[in-house]
Amino acid sequence: MVSLHPLLDNGLTKGNPNHAGGKLYCKCASDPVEVTLASNVAHNHACGCSKCWKPEGALFSIVGVIPRDNLSVTANEHKLQIVDPKAAIQRHACTSCGVHLYGRIEVDHAFKGLDFVHAELSPEPGWQEPQFAAFVSSIIEQGFDPAKIGEVRDKLHGIGLQTYDVLAPGLMDLIATFTAKKSGALK
Structure with missing residues (x-):
């Protein structure tokens, strides 16, 4: 079986809900980019999209x-x-090693005000463990054999992650609510 992700291949490690944050580093051996997070992450998830x-x-x-x-x-x-x-x-990626340090939304969007980060880039333990798997079928678009997607979903379910081909329902509800309010369908 191919690697889902190094943090998933051997099961999930439970995070600390009281984790206070820490530092993320790119993969450069010298002069790495350092990003400081003043809290734990939320909605941590495995993402199969082609952009992350x-x-x-x-x-x-x-x-x-x-x-x-x-x-x-x-x-x-x-x-x-x-x-x-x-x-x-x-x-925002490091121009030397290519690692994405954070993603920021600047346009009018339901998630504006939230930055996307890869807590695995921190040497500190305790970050929230992945809560679900999103955009699972997107790995097919990147060349993964569609005949084996069931194995991937089974492995994700086996470690306790629900799988979606979008985001988890609560996050999709936030996007739909934002869109409805913006269009005037909801007040």
């Missing part, structure tokens, strides 16, 4: 969100560049 940063050989990224005010770049910010300026999530 994944470790070499992994089918999924592990990504959570944190309030924008709880994230600061504390070293080597000059090395960061936005991967795709047209994307809703402005992913």
